[in-house]
Amino acid sequence: MGNYIARRLLIAVPVFFGITLLSFLLMNMAPGNPVDMLINPNIPQEMLELKREQLGLNDPLYMQYVRWLGGLLRGELGYSFSSFAPVSQLIGERIGPTLLLAVSSLLIGILIAIPIGVISAVYQNSRLDYVMTGLSFLGTSVPPFFLGLGLIYLMGIELKWLPTGGITTLGGTGGIGDIISHMILPVAVMGVTIAGKKVRYIRASMVDVLHQDYLRTARAKGLSEFRVTAKHALRNALIPIIAVIGAEIPLLLGGSIIIEQVFQWPGIGQLTMEAILSRDYPTLMGLNIAAACIVLTTNLITDIMYAAVDPRISYR
Template sequence: MLVAILPGDLASELLGVWANSRSPEVLEQLREEMGLNRPWYERYVVWLGDFVRGDFGYGVIYRAPVAELVWDALKNTLVLAVAAFVPSTALGVGAGVFAGTRPNSLADRSITTLSVLAASVPQYWLGLMLIALFALHLDWLPAAGMWDTRNPGGLRDLGLHLILPALTLAAVPTAVISRLVRSAMIEVMQQDYIRTARAKGLHERAVIRRHAARNIAPTAINIVTLQFGYLISGTIFVEVVFAWPGLGGLLLGAVASRETAAILAITMLVAATFVLMTLIADVAQSLLDPRVRLE
């Protein structure tokens, strides 16, 4: 809707610099042929019907079907999202368990402080700082892109280009996971069965591994699964900073060129990812936690 009410449209973008020099009749005829003279809500209903049937529309500026554009960009976005998801899950869960088993200790306060800072820093600013340090100042890592345009190829090249955007993208979910897992671990460690296990003489590591970790597993899986949905939407900003050829760059170009079909397709894809991750989290928690099944 916002794109529809802004000045200009796809027909003006298509004519480019000749839009003002052509007669108004030519521009109006092009708008009629493209269906842009109809109300925005009517165009949306038509697009939604086509979307349900698997037709995402055609990218006029890109001269390609929107489904192909989105699929090509989605593959690159998933590469970046998975590269950030794996370390953020490992670090977040590990730090949360470590801090939760040592409440109010120096380690707990340090992890909590770092988590708050990581969750508070804007991703685009963190990305720019990492580029300035590791790419421009130290010259250790590439600043942007997915491959070396001069000599592309190989997993090593891809891995080097992944490090900075993956670190930037992983900062917020790592902080969120660690904070929530810490809270869940502190709550579990105060339960009666933990005191009973300690009273039986079990080693603290055995208490954590056999009793505490097993009981926070459903909560941790729920948190981690939901964070993957946030990662997909978070990649849009990170991809723009690092010129990563994913959904972020495609969305930015679609907004600039008023490609409404591409904008709607990407928006629906991100929304569907959130819904799917929420469903997976609920199913996983019901399978792992008998209390949820009883409710």
């Protein structure tokens, strides 16, 4: 296992640098730059040129990339062009709320999807199966922003049961209970979307496992149907689902941009939109690096989990 992890880490190094180069080129190919956001009739052209020179925007792209990469290797992500704060500080302040929202949504989505997918597979082609499959398609089909706005209107405005945005109440103490109450709506939206996609995978995997010979042998030994399904079938059915769950992490980071805008959640998604609108290259590059590290780490953990749950897999 140690050798496998070492090989994966070595492979991740050129992938990581490839991501930095591609991200840097795409950022600079986009129209506009931070100085363009300052243009108004009252600012002389000389001042704009001086600002471009100060930010290094007049240098060739390869020089800008080498300068930025050198800072990255020293552990420095640079300074924001809009707020002039260290990019690492901005990301550090926002990544906690985003991870809290993403991890909570993933757990809720999986906890919803597993029992629904198992029940749907056990009662295959029954009315219950059709209802649960239909609900999973509905959860996948409804756009998250539309569902979020609907819940805000119903639960926040009409019924006034839950807060409609933010992570804490303005002027409040900001305790755990307050944070949880603000999490309910965004977590519900993301959890429903995740569950809708995962139900079909779990159902298909369970249907395949339920027809295996070793389950018929377990039933012939006198084991109850619940024990056969929960202990033998479910564990083997979840093995291919691990890869699907691991692939969900990058999608969560991307989807959080929409959800954080709808619910005004102070996380990475909101910071990304602010950086895009202000053409803040250093912040966008820092966000890309953070996302790349999360994706590469998630893929490694997914492969390790495969070996942990499936004894047939051995890494040498």
